[in-house]
Structures are given as structure tokens and as C-alpha cells.
Amino acid sequence: MLYWLLYQKLFPYFRLFRIFRYLTFRTVFASLTALLIGLLIGPYVIDKLREFQIGQYIREEGPQSHQKKSGTPTMGGVLICISILVPTLMWSDLSNPYVWLVMLSTLAFGAIGFTDDYIKVVHRENQGLTAKAKLGLQFVVSAAVAAALVVMEIRGGYSTRLMVPFAKRFRPDLVWEWMGHVPHMHWLVFIPFVIFVMIVIAGASNAVNLTDGLDGLAIGCTIIAAGALTVLTYVSGHVVFSDYLELQRMPMVSELTVFCGSMVGASIGFLWYNAHPAEIFMGDVGSLALGGAIGTVAVVIKQELLLPFIGGVFILEALSVMLQVGSYKLRNGKRIFKMAPLHHHFELMGWSESKVITRFWILALVFALFALTTLKLR
Template sequence: MLYFLVEFADQFSALNVFRYITFRTGGAIMTALLFIFLFGPMIISSLRLRQGHGQPIRADGPQSHLLTKKGTPTMGGLMILSGMIVATLLWANLANPYTWIVLGVTVGFGAIGFYDDYLKVTKASHKGFSGRSRLGLEFLIAGLAAWCVTLLEVGAHGTSIGFPFFKDLAFNLGIFFIPFAAFVVVGAGNAVNLTDGLDGLAIVPVMIASASFGLIAYLSGNAVFADYLQIHHVPGTGELAVLCGAVIGAGLGFLWFNAPPAAIFMGDTGSLALGGMIGSIAVATKHEIVLAIIGGLFVLEAISVIVQVASFKLTGKRVFKMAPIHHHFEHLGWTESQVVIRFWIIAVVLALVGLATLKLR
């Protein structure tokens, strides 16, 4: 919204500052953060009042969770998404189609997660939305977003994927790009969802990934930087840095209330939405494979669940003491804070490796 003030820059030169993505990204960070600080306590009180017993805690999980987390309200993603959307609408260029594509995925996945959280709370069970129905809706939203991305990017470039560490290597998937891109978005959403199991565990890696892809989006959308780094130049994607900034600001505000002992949980409302958002930005900027590196922690969490389920069904034995893998380390004797902080460190290292691929080509 504020971007349109540049139309009056000829009369007031100071308004030229709204042309710069970096300035508006900083504005989005501060706006989302301020929104959460102002309205967060009210949102938490309202959710606690309406939910009563809060998020159901798994009986087969670590026994300490039954004591320390019982009664904590969920759906904290509403707080994150509210701050993020307000900041985006205020600071982003609303004429940019990528802004609406990514916002569409974020809100769509958030709505699915909200319904899942609602069922869990009302039924007082950790089982929510039907898995097949949920995945079907996610693939529908992600597939539509992928199709829109292909329409925005001319020729074979729109249906190609790039490979890190190689300058000119790209593979045109043709019509198969849409299901591939949808898989990336849905996979990212559910991987972040699986990671959200301890206080502060998911939100910090999400902010790290958002900062990384905010930089990637800015560089990919700038012809000069993209040419220098020899990465895919995708005009218009630079605006997605503003959305990433909004997530960082909202995430910082949410972490204030989610820090141990958490006053609120993110829930599927937030984890699905934020994961889907990061996945859609990776698709738009042609960095789908780099997402697997930067979001390696999320990938590890998802793989641990897949391995655990497959092993139990095939052999009747479990590979991990409990999946996702963060609970495995809790069963090994790590405290919750040790698991969370060490996983944050892993997320930072993987993000640095992923960003290094921009130059190591």
C-alpha cells in the first residue's frame, strides 16, 4: 500500500525511499513485530478462553510434556499470520503477482491448519483433519500456485528447475513442473509442521529460512546481481523479500510468547502456512533444490517420521525411540532447551551452506 506513494515522488523527493525493497523489507519487519507485541497478549487471552484445556498432548510422547505443556492454547499461527499479512499489505507492492501467489498459498495452508487445530481442540484429541482430505486440499492450492508461476515466466524458463553448484545446468520438466512444484510446497508445509513439537523449535528455523530466501528472492529479482552470481533471473521475485521480512518480524514477536515455557503454541495454523510460504518462494525463485539444503532441518524431521513408520510396518521395529527426531533426543536424555538450541545451530549452518551455493558455481 505504501509503495504507491512513489507516484508522488516527483513532488516530494523523500518518497523515493519507498521504491527500495530493502527499506520496505525493514518496514515490514518492524510493523509485524510491533503488531504482535501490541495484539499478541489479547489474542492469547482470547484463545485460552475459547479453548479451555488447550492443545491436546500426546499420551505416548515424553511424559514431561503432560505436566509442562498441558493447558497451553494452540492456533498461535493466527497471531503470526495476522502480523505478517498486515505488514505485507502495508509495505509490499500489491501490483506484483508474486505477492498474491505466495499470500494465497500462505492463507490457504493456514486455513487448512486452522481447521485441523479446531478439530483437535473441540474433540480433545491429537487427531484432526483426515490425512487424505488435507493433502488433497494442499496439493490443489499448491498446484494452482505452481500453474500461476509458470504463466508469469516466459518460455521453458517457467517450467525448469536449476541446480546448485552449476552455472548453466537447468532441466526443463515441461508439464511435469506443476506436480513437482506442488510436491515441493506441500512437502515444505508438512515438514515444518512435523518440526513444530517443542517450544521455539520451529519458529527460529522458519525465520532463518525466511531470511535466506528473502536474500535469494532479492538477488534473483535483480538482473545485475543475478547475472553476477549466474543464477536464474526471475523479474518481480525481489518483492518476495518484503514478505520474508514480515515473517521474520512476526516470528520474533511470536517467539517472545513462545519461549519456554510457552504461553501459546504455533499449531498447524502457523506451521503449515509458513512452510507452504517458504516452499512457494523457493518455487518462484527457481531454488527448489536449495530449499532442501536451507531447510535441511525440516527435511531431517520429515525423513525421521517416514523411516520410523516404514520400519515399523515392514519389520515391527522402530529405528528411533520416538519420531519426529527431536523427541528421540529427548528420550536419550537431552533437555528440551538442549534439543531446541542445538537444532537452531544446525539450521544456521545449513542456511549458510545453502547460501554458499549462490556463489560456488
């Protein structure tokens, strides 16, 4: 909006507005705008959530130390979504289709989480959408994102080839090329790509959701992951850096740097109120939206295989739940961890909540730094 007004419309008359053409300038200001929005309207959102008695329900089977958190305002993810989307609308080039794709994906995943949280609040219990319904909706949104990318690939603005870490020239294509000669079945060639995108985006959304169990844990890890994505998005769209790092250059995705900067700023702003002891929880509306955003950006910039390192803590948390459930079902009730997700395991081992959070943040930073080093290790 501001990019269109100040640069595209007023720049010919006021040369000072030339600065708005620079992506780094707009990314920094988008991040600061998101942070400012979060800090300014955070108290208002918290007061309104308390007024409407939208409080967190704590499971009885969870750690007993968490029972005191019952009633803390939840659904703070609404604040996160506003803090991300408004600065993106203000500072990005809205003629870029990738910007709209990522924003709509974030909004759609946030809507799924909002529905889940709303049902929990109304019924005053820990049962919102059923697991099948929630996962089904996530797959629908992810499939819609994949379909949009297929259209862009057909038009020449996207590639379905994977970028493999540590491999310069091994870039497998996620299409069935051998079926391309069958005209009436040409859409079938994209089925592997669509399935892959569905797994990546829905998986990322659920992984962040599972990590959101301690004050500031998920949002702190999101700051680190979004920061890494900001760097990756910028270099992927930069002609010099992409050539030097031998990345697939995609000029149009560079505009997503503004979105990623907004996600960093919004997350920092939310952490101000979500830090231990938390004044507000993000709820599923926040965790699903953030996970969906991270997964969608990773798919768009062709860093899907790097995502396990960008969001390493999220992946560990999700794997701990999968292993725990698998062990319980296959080994006659035997468990691997004291409790899953993983952060609860360490709590029951005697670690304080603050220690678990801080150490997981450090681990997230190590994972993100490793992800960035792989850019040159090819």
C-alpha cells in the first residue's frame, strides 16, 4: 500500500521517496511496524479476551505445575496475525502473487485455529475440532497452495524441482514427466508435488502447534525460524547472492522478505506479553497460522528440505509425539518419554520451565545457523 503510493505514484514528483524501492528498507520498517502494532494493541487485546472470559483450558493429565495457568487469556494469535498481515500490506509490493499466496495461507490456517479455539472456549473443555477435521482442513488449505503453485509453474514463474542441501546439481523434479504425453491426463503429473506440499505445510503447522506448550517457547523458536527464512528469502531473490550460492534464482520471491520481516517483528511483539509468566497465550489461531506461514514460505522459496533445520525444535517436538504414540500402541502401553511433547518430558525430569524454554531457544538457534551454513556447503 505504502510502496504503491509513495514509490510507484509519488516518486516521480518527490525523489526522496526513492528509498521505498529498496527491499531491505521496507523489510526493516515492516518488522518495526509489526513490533509496534504488537506492543501497542497487545494490552487492549488482553483486556478484551479477559472481558469475554476467553481463558486457557489446562488438561488434567498435563504437568501439575501448569494448572495455575488455567484461565490465562488465549487466542492471542489474533494479535499475531494482525501484526503480520497489516505491515505486509503496508510495505510490500501487492502486485506480487507470492505475497498474496503466503498471506492467504497464513489467514486460512489462522481461521482453522480460530475455529478450534472458539469451540473450546464455548464448550469450556479441551476438545475443539476433531483431529480428523483439523488435519483435513489443513490438507485442504495446503492443497490449495500447491494448486496455486502449479498454476505459477505452468506460467513459468515457479519450479517444482527440489533443492537438495549439500548437492549442487541434484535437483529432482516432483512431477511424473513420463505422463506428460497424455493430454487429457496432464494434470496428474503434478500429484507427487501436491502431496509433498500438503505434507510439508500441514506438517509445519502441526509441529508449531505441538511446540506451543510453555510460556514463550513456540514464539521464541518462531522468531529464530522466521529470521532464518528472512535471510533465505532475500538471497533467493537477489541476483548476485543467488548466483554466488548457486541457488535457483527466483526474483519474485524476494518480496516475501517483507512478510518474513513482519513475522519476526510480530513474534517479538507477542513475546513481550507471552514471556514467562505469560499474560496471554497464542492458542491454535496463532500456532497454526505461524506454522502454515513458515511451511508456505519454505515451499515457495524451494527450501522444503532445509525446513527440518530451520525449525529444528518444531520437528523434534512433533517427532517426540509420533514416537510416543507409536510406542504406546505397538509396545502394549510402554512409553519412550515421561510425557510428550518433548518439553514436558524435560519438565518431569526436574528442569524448571524457564530452563526448558531457554535451552530450547538455544537449540533452535543452533539449528537455524546450521541451516544457513548449508547455503555454501554444496
